[in-house]
Structure formats: structure tokens, C-alpha cells
Amino acid sequence: MQLIARSIALAYNNLPRPHRVMLGSLTIITLAIAVWRPVAHHDSEDDYPEKSIVKKIQLDSQQASSSLPEQANSLLPEASEPLDQPPPAADIPQDELDDKTENEQGIHEYVVSTGDTLSSILNQFGIDMADISTLAAQNSELRSLKVGQQLSWTVNDEGELQRLTWEKSRRETATYDRTDQGFKASMQTMAGEWQDQVLKGTLDGSFVSSAKAAGLTNAEIGAVVKALQWQLDFKKLRKGDQFSVLMSREVLNGKNEQSQLAGVRLRSGGRDYYAIRAEDGKFYDRAGSGLARGFLRFPTLRQYRVSSNFNPRRLNPVSGRIAPHRGVDFAVPMRTPVLAVGDGEVVVVNNGGNAGTYVALRHGRQYTTRYMHLSKALVKTGQKVKRGERIALSGNSGRSTGPHLHYEIWINNVAVNPLTAKMPRSEGLNGSDLKQYLATVRQIMPQLTL
Template identity: 40%
Template sequence: MSLINTAFEGLKRLYGHLSRVQRTVIVVTLAMMLMALVLPSSNQAPPGMTRVSLPLSVDDSEFQGFSAEKSDDEEPKGHLYYVVAKGDTLSKIFENLGVPQATLYQLLEADVNVLALDTIQPGHKLEFQFDEKERLTRFTFRSGLTYMVDFTRGEKDDFEFVEHIEKGQHRSEVFVGTVQGNLHLSMQNAGTSLAEAYTVSNVLKTRMNFRKDLRAGDQFQLVISRQYVKGQYTGNSKIEGFRYLGKRRTLEIYNFDGNFFDEKGRSLEKAFQRIPLKKRYRISSNFNPRRRHPVTKAIRPHNGTDFATPMGTPVLAAGDGVVTRVIRHRYAGLYIQIQHGRKYRTRYLHLKKAYVRKGQKVSRGQKIALSGNSGRSTGPHLHYEFHINNRPVNAMKAKIPEVKTIASKHRKKFKAMVKTLTARMETFAKAQQDELQQAQRDAG
């Protein structure tokens, strides 16, 4: 409290030293900041437009090559470049440049097909081309290094557009590091971006318990394919391979056709198997939310699917998750509930024996129980429930992310890829190790 008071007193004294003009500026700025907080953004910008930027800054060099269609002999006269900065709107930019609002609306009409101008942000680049009557004939929007939309005034006086997406060059890079502190920081120390570190840890955490499995000094290796445009990293990248070589855990991740798999070709995505059993059993009772009681005729929904499993049939976790319940219930019998992320939940009823405890992490396909006949049951079976957003759905028909395994025809290609990536990571790690030892010898 005293700290705040001291700061406030300091500010008051400082304010006292300011000139009248300075004070006015401060008051007006504060008032504007307050208004910006209070007023909804729709009061500040026309609908469909995002608030953006400030001063007119010309940066020709940045645009070299981006106006690929611009011929070199063309007069630069009537050309204007604008870098979007903080605090301005698209309409304000047009106003400052003396471009009629009607022209802006024509552009926005064309933009409805791409919605590029909706996402205008500080740092984005605008390019204007006017004719001798100062009419806007061409307008180019560029975000980042890879995306550009080119609007040209057509014959009917409206604007036509062409979208350009720069492919750039992809460079595959190897990174090797050791765990010191948390994984994100350790990966960034090894040269990855925070986004890349997150991508990896999101896949990893489906299989690893960071608190238990991570040890200081554990080694990790990565191959990342990064996109470059004119030698500049665009921020777009793809994790090609990752190996975690720990004292407690070893885990490998490989990207194949946009999906992550372990070294054996098993999917590492959050996926489910449709049936929580090793093989198909006869369905003795289907999911039926409108089922009526045979005697009372009251609606007694059957929120699950019953499989006619003999006593002691292994029951498997339908997906990766955390066991949230292992309960012996009067009617449901011994049952298990697993939470799979926030959205999905599964339940397994009438069990004979449970192999998991509450709070335990399980992975897809893991044996969690033996089926039985416990609780109120007319005979040995497994009652299986699948919930999406806390609502039971028909597990046999619901849209659920299903298991992807690498098709046998792609196996050879996958294995070859794993071999190549592993060799690259190992070579890099070895070179790094040799260098370190050499440095130590030199120092000693």
C-alpha cells in the first residue's frame, strides 16, 4: 500500500512540474484511453473493420520483389507505401491519404471474398497506386512475408483481386539440447521458438507426465522444417521429428503427412478407438435416449452401448486420458470413468475388476479392467458410454476422432523417414558432444 502511495506522490510532484500544455496533453490522453476502454470498438471503426495504425512510413526496400508484377520501367510516381502501426483504422489511413471512403467501400466489397482487410494489424503493409486523376487504381495488402492480396480497379470501376501466397523455401534444421528447468525454456535455449516448443509439448503430454518423467540433463533432439522468404524466417514451421532421451522416459515423435506418430507408427494424436475392446462383440443393447421402461412405459434412456462380453474380457481405454472415477455403484456396479481432455469422457460399467486408480493417466488401448456382471445387470456384459461436452452420445455413430495408424502401404516410406531423421539428429548430437569435449580439453 505504501509503495502505491509513494508512487502516487511521485506522480503528483512530477505533474506539478509540468507546463499547462503538457498537463492538457496528459489529461486528454488519459480521457481518450478511458474512452477507448469504455466505448465498444464498433463506435470507433466502421463495421467489419479492425482498429489499426498511425504514421505514414515509407519503406520501399521491404517491398522489393513483393510487387512481383510491377515492371521496373514503371514510373514510381503515384505510388505510396504505408506500414500499418498501432492506433489507426483503415478508414483513417484512407482519410489521411485523401482516398475517398467510397473507394474504401469498393475495396471492402471485393475483400468479402478473402476477408484479408478484416485482419489488418500493426506491421502490415499497404501499397497504393494512383492514376493521373489521383484515382486509386491498385491497392495491395501484405501481412507477414508470405501473404498478399492485390486489388486492381476493373473495367466496371469496381475492384478485382488476386491472392498471393508465397511458398518460400523450407529448410530442415536440427536442434539438440538438454533439459534445464522447464521443457519450453530448455527447447528455446536449444534454438526453437516458443510456438515450436508448445507444439512438441502438446503432443508429448499425451504420453508423458512432465513432473515425473522430466529430469535435468535429459537430452532432446529435433528436426524442424522452417519456411524462409528471402532469407528471413517467416515463423511458419513444421516439426519433422523429435526424440526425448531421458533417464526415466524415452519418447519419439515423427510427422508423417501432417500427423504425429511414434517411432512404431502409432498415432500420437488425441484419438479414440470406436470400441473399447480388443475385438468386436455382439451388441446386446444399443444406445437409445428414448427407450421406455417395459412396464411403466416411462422414458428410461439407455445412455450407452452394451456389448455381450463374457466374464473377464479385457476392457481397454478408448483414448488417452485421466481416470476420474473408480467406483462401486449399487446399480452400475464397479465402474470406471475417464476424462479425455475437456470435451470427451467415457464410462465403463458392470466391471469385475479394475486395473487403474483414480487420478491415473491412461493411454489409448491400455487395459483398464475386466468386464463382469456387477451391479444391476441381467448377465455378463460391458456397458460403454461416450460423452461429448457432458452429454452422452451414441459411441457407435458419434463423430469422434478415431485412431489413425500408418497404412501398411506407407510403412516402408515411414520407416525410411524415421531412419533418416534419427541419423541426422544423432550425427548432430555427436558433433555437439565432440565439440564440447574438445572445448573442455582445451580449457583443462
């Protein structure tokens, strides 16, 4: 070894002075790199089109564990969702109309539309495919859903399906309850008499109090609000505004058992607003045009790669506990324009916390969208926005380890999968459906006098 060292030293001393200086410098640089090695973030070049930004996230005392390896403190993009972010009801201002538009606690509702199947309906709300398959296999009649029928269901705290109710007609309802062997079906048939009733009123105070004074129940008030939600802001109605509501009610032994909104007319500021129910269970104007405002599928100008999917039963890889991922993460570059997916009102602009800078929009009375980990909000609370309008720039704020956009959609305060959710569409009726609807309009219109 000593002989080798003397040979290297002799060869080094025989080199010209410039060469010795260069070789010595390279040796020092090499030793410095060996001692100080920066932490590398192993993302592919496709993950983030612009330069990646890596952040260290300090876990709280409940999440940190001595059994976790040290590198767990540096979260991966797949673990960067706003853990335990509360539902919209916790941070979005509520009013008395919300009490009338939300479903009964824990019950989710859906009206069957064209192209729907049991699987496509339940899966967008995060129901496990294994439960859906078991339910359909044991009850084959559920494969014959019809447009306009209503489904409602309940889940437990783990998001597992517990009961499904299928209103096959106004008289016949099927219920499927979870058992150890799967789902047990039962049938209920109502024997009451359906009667049409017109309820009229004039605003003196809020719409809710005025509607109650006219004889509408809470559920019926909620139905009216949902039917007209895209046309007007109920909070801006004025004293003296008038309304006329046609309800179809089932009367059994002198009591109203259930009801269905057939049509409504509301006059505000000298203008009339109408919503009339069609056979598909949706509401249209007098000409058969859709009332809902269409939504964009994605909150960006183009579709980006999904880095983390919607998963309401997700097991967080860092904390080891259930932390629902109630939206999708898009791997977008820093400061990518974020768009409002539909017409609505800005109800939250927040900075700080796990979600970082985030914006929440309310669309009508049923739909809420949230956009998180932003670098900058471009809107203010209370501002009205249009579909496609820029509301923010994407970023890496809050609990995040790389630039991305976390995007959520909530329907009736229930998170749905933004990639598969059936969003409102502004399309109207046509063909035989329009002809049938216009015949219904001619029957209902004379009853909605003020």
C-alpha cells in the first residue's frame, strides 16, 4: 500500500503545475460532495412539467410514530390531501334554506337519469363495488331502473352501504337491508289516494316562513327551493313577492303520507319564474328548456394527470388511519389557472391549515366545489362567478409535497367522485319527451294562478 502511495505521489509531483492545480481542485470537490449529499425527490419528469418543489411536512403528535421510518416525515404527493378537512357545512355559512334543502341526516338521494345503472349511481358516491355487485346479484330487478325513479341509501361510518330504498312508483317502494348474508329485500305498497293541491302565498318575511304559512311542509319547501335554485336567489326575494305551488299529495286515513312537487310559479320584481316536473323527475321551464346550469368536468383549461383518486375509505400511508380523500388531485404546474366549473358564488377564501390557500364555490343550493393548495386566490367572498372564469392559481400551499390541485364536488353535503359524478346539464327536452311535457304544462299552468 505504501509503495502504491509513493508511486501516486511521484507521478503527481512530475505533472506540470497547471495539471496539479486542476487535479487537486477536482479531488476537493469530490470529497465535498461525498460528505454533503442533498436529499433527492424521485418524481418522474412527467409529474410536474415545471421545476418540482419539495416541502417537509411536520406531522402532529398523533400522526408521528417512533415505528415509522424517518423519511415518513417527508410526504409523497399521494399523501398530500388535506387530512381530516371538514365537510363544507363546517366552514361555509349556512342559512335557514339549508335546513330545507339538505336530506335527512345520513340519507343520500338520487333521481335516475338516462344511461344510469345501479353501479354508475352508487360508485360515484364512493360505495364499494363489492357491495354493489352483491346487491345486484341477489336482487336482479335492480338492473331495470327507469328514468325518473328515486334511489336513497344510508352508509355507516366506514362508508359501507347499509340500506337502499328504491321508489319504483308513487305507490310501490322496495327496501334492501344489509345482513350477514348480503342484502334482504322487502316491499311496501301505499294504499292512499293521491290528490292535487294548490298552495299560494305572498312573502311577508322570509320565503321559508311564508311558505310554511301557506301550508307547505319542510320537505315540500326544500323541493321548491331545489326546483328554482338555478333561476333566482331566494335570499334576495322581497316582501310582496308571490308564489303558487302545485303539490300532489297521498292522503291515507286523513293524513298526508308523502308528496311530490308537480309545478311552481314565483313572481319576484314583476318577473315570473316557473319550474314544472317532467316524467324524468327533473324540472324544466314552460318551453321544456333545462333549468340547471351546465358544469365543466375539469377545473382547468386542459385535463391533467390524476395523481391521487377519490377514495372515501382511504388508509393514510403515513398515519395508518382512515383519512378519506374526498376529491381528486391533479398534477398541475405551479400557478396554473384554476377555473370555476359552474356559475356560482364564492363562499370561502381561506389561507392556512392543511388545505393551504383554498376557495369554495356554491352552485345553486345543492352543489359545492372546493379548490385547495392554491398559490393565489383571484376572487373574494361573496363574489359571483361564471362557468370557466379564473378563480385562482394552483400551488403547493398547506399540507402538500408537490405542486398539485386538490378538487372536490359535494352534492347535498355529500362528497362525490369529480371524475364520474353526474353533473347538472342545461339540455332541454326534445322529440316525444318534449311533446309529452308540453301537454303536462298545458294542464298545470292554469292551476298556478297568483
